[in-house]
């Protein structure tokens with residue numbers, strides 16, 4: 001069953017930048033570009049540095065495709081697909097997000113299934 | 125009087141010329157008068173790229189000899205004259221034109237000739253070979269009169285020749301005696317795939333064809349008759365059935381040659397006569413002829429070393445090749461035929477996209493022995509490096525050729541290669557020498573080619589060369605393209621001027637007027653810094669906040685675990701006990717890791733995002749302010765204790781350091797700026813290692829500029845001497861603003877000055893003599909920055925809206941459960957991933 005989960009007020013978003021929300025136990029990074037009426041939600045976990053920091057990265061585009069640069073080691077993740085531009089085998093989860101009546105909501109569907117992706121190389 | 129010995133070189137082809145070029149750069153040069161015979165009408169040219177002659181390159185373009193080379197080095201060259209005989213008794217060479225030269229040492233570099241099978245009819249008109257510029261001219265003439273062309277021989281060269289015929293507009297055929305193309309390099313599977321691809325390009329391939337007779341054709345000039353009864357009509361024929369070493373002159377004087385030709389040489393490239401060397405395609409080493417240019421070059425280097433009295437040896441060469449034939453990628457590495465005992469083979473074949481790959485791996489699956497790639501050879505460099513350097517293979521070697529993992533993802537990054545790894549085999553250039561060239565200032569593939577010659581042979585290494593270059597440049601923090609990024613076709617300097625001239629105040633405005641797209645972390649930060657330098661607005665204004673990287677956004681330095689460090693300013697490194705205690709109390713209260721930095725201040729580590737405001741509130745209450753450790757801005761002004769205490773001090777270095785630090789604090793720049801002030805020439809503050817260094821003398825202050833430590837230390841230059849304080853500050857104002865206006869992104873002052881035309885002298889003329897008439901403007905701009913200084917932390921703490929950002933979750937008071945500390949030497953440190961897991965397990969169990 002899919003369900004929109006209310007997260008925060010539109011005023012809590014940071015224009016042209018990101019914030020992090022806790023949604024059903026998972027960390028979700030939400031980026032907002034009021035000028036373009038665009039909003040994106042991806043996992044907050046950076047698989048490269050293994051830290052929860054993606055919401056603190058800078059956004060922009062690569063050849064027109066919206067992206068986020070990790071604040072740690074500067075890998076780029078496409079905001080629409082979560083795929084890493086430097087290493088297509090690595091990606092972060094992407095979540096449906098909407099603004100409705102001034103409130104920001106994330107869709108719950110696949111939430112519990114998607115755990116943050118870690119690099120294959122992570123030590124065991 | 126003439127004590128020089130005579131060295132004669134027979135043959136001025138690729139290898140002969142490489143030998144001469146090496147010789148004139150060696151100490152051996154002085155010992156010899158050098159004479160060379162060149163049979164062809166022109167000195168050495170690039171045979172490897174011969175086919176480009178058809179694409180419009182001229183003989184001059186292909187030349188391998190720099191203008192005036194022979195004259196400059198006093199080399200006597202006999203062009204168009206063939207050495208005919210060698211008299212070893214008399215040590216004399218006689219040429220076809222009758223020139224006689226006595227030699228002490230002789231080098232044979234006669235190359236090889238195309239083998240033409242003795243098929244009856246092979247001497248008919250328009251039956252040609254492919255070796256020299258004259259051959260190509262003959263081909264052009266013949267092709268103009270022809271409709272159909274045949275290449276006999278489906279090896280490397282034959283396929284290249286077929287491409288040439290195709291490009292000349294002929295209906296092209298390749299006739300091969302063996303059952304597959306490129307029989308030497310490829311296995312059956314690879315050969316079959318290659319055939320398919322070549323045929324797709326409308327070149328007809330005939331395998332297993334033994335030509336028995338060439339006679340008159342009906343439709344065309346010739347008719348080729350094959351042993352199996354088939355026939356093929358054609359107007360011209362190119363023989364490319366292999367090469368044979370040109371050893372006739374060696375045979376003539378009784379030097380040892382191999383049973384199938386080739387002048388026998390030892391590991392020093394000496395023939396059976398120790399005064400005579402043989403190098404290149406005419407030489408036979410260990411029963412082997414090398415039909416590639418790289419081994420020939422290696423032999424040439426070996427002889428140069430031997431003549432110079434160094435130890436040189438030639439011990440075989442790698443025969444791996446990568447080709448782009450008619451747009452088809454083909455590569456063969458090492459033991460492609462899996463002849464090594466116990467070798468294991470992995471094959472990947474994709475019929476629909478016509479890709480064939482084969483890996484040959486040692487019995488223990490640890491080493492790569494060989495490989496064949498057809499249709500997709502992007503993995504060539506990586507595989508070659510595995511093979512040549514004996515790098516241990518990943519657990520599943522087949523991953524290296526399987527498609528779902530691209531070559532890039534399993535590729536050995538250039539960083540994985542040892543410094544000894546050979547990047548360019550043509551010129552034997554190691555990764556180490558490429559790195560040194562980059563450190564010495566090469567910053568493009570062009571520079572590297574010029575400097576090291578890497579990549580100027582077969583070109584097969586250029587991709588790897590580029591990746592080494594990029595990786596090294598990145599490590600050195602150098603920008604490659606001068607455009608700042610894809611969003612602005614401008615350099616940082618351009619953007620600065622655009623901001624200044626257009627009075628632009630926001631990133632959006634600049635992007636709209638001069639850029640495209642949405643921007644990225646590169647241009648946003650650069651513009652953020654420019655706007656901050658020029659307008660000195662609070663960097664966390666709404667319109668600027670998206671331009672700041674995490675460090676500037678949170679006014680703290682991010683650490684490996686996502687926590688931050690806190691660095692309050694301690695101007696000049698001077699701190700009283702109360703302040704020290706206050707620092708200690710904050711560190712203790714918030715359980716931060718504390719350390720004295722290399723910049724004479726204290727760093728407090730391990731603050732969580734949500735703790736930063738409270739920590740800073742306490743610090744500010746205690747009288748501290750932001751240390752800007754997070755910004756590309758003034759860091760610290762180091763001081764030594766100076767005349768107040770030190771028995772040698774001649775002036776108050778601490779006082780000046782504090783004054784300078786307070787003047788320039790908060791100033792945003794293309795990179796960080798560091799200062800130091802020493803109280804005497806003993807230089808305890810290391811001022812000559814700083815962007816701005818000041819040293820006290822009996823007569824005033826000496827100013828040093830553009831030094832730094834870090835990755836590439838540079839000693840600062842003395843800029844002006846015996847200055848009074850006001851003049852000193854005036855000069856520093858000017859230098860810094862001039863730097864901010866004209867430097868590239870992430871360029872320290874040292875690199876900025878070194879890249880400036882005119883260098884130090886020019887900078888002096890701008891600052892000291894005010895050559896551009898900018899002095900006053902520069903000072904005014906600095907004054908504005910000084911007057912608008914604000915402690916960013918103070919401003920932030922006063923604004924509830926800003927503080928909203930300092931929490932991990934927008935919708936929860938919780939912290940990040942991924943941040944875990946463990947204790948070490950009585951303080952905290954981030955848990956490593958193993959410890960972190962363990963910690964989480966305990967927590968869950970509890």
Ligand code: SRM
Nearest residue numbers: 681689720721722723724725753759832833834835836872
């Ligand atoms: C804390 C400190 C090491 C220490 O424990 O002593 C340090 C720590 C860092 N240095 Fe440094 N450097 C520190 C003194 C130095 C010094 C010594 C000095 O200043 O006398 C140098 C060499 C001198 C110089 O810069 O000319 C130094 C050369 C670098 C470099 C190389 C700069 C270069 O031009 O090559 C970097 C990389 C960069 O800036 O791009 C760097 C970058 C860094 C960064 C910012 C790396 C990062 O992005 O995380 C480190 C984070 C600091 C933090 O979290 O607070 N740090 N770093 C020192 C802080 C000094 C201070 O009080 O502000």
Ligand SMILES: Cc1cc2nc3c(=O)[nH]c(=O)nc-3n(C[C@H](O)[C@H](O)[C@H](O)COP(=O)(O)OP(=O)(O)OC[C@H]3O[C@@H](n4cnc5c(N)ncnc54)[C@H](O)[C@@H]3O)c2cc1C
Nearest residue numbers: 135137138139140163171172206207234235404405416417
């Ligand atoms: C079309 C083509 C493409 C090639 N592509 C590649 C490639 O991609 N990669 C690669 O590694 N190799 C390639 N090669 C092979 C490469 O060109 C040779 O390995 C290289 O030229 C060998 O150099 P060398 O000096 O031994 O012989 P050469 O370059 O042939 O030079 C020998 C010279 O000596 C002269 N000479 C001979 N006898 C005498 C005498 N008695 N007196 C005076 N002069 C004499 C000859 O006329 C000739 O000029 C290619 C060759 C051709 C023809």
Ligand code: SF4
Nearest residue numbers: 683721722727834835
């Ligand atoms: S030297 Fe390297 S590890 Fe040490 S503080 Fe500087 S950047 Fe960090």
Ligand code: FES
Nearest residue numbers: 548550581582583
């Ligand atoms: S390997 Fe041939 S040019 Fe470098």
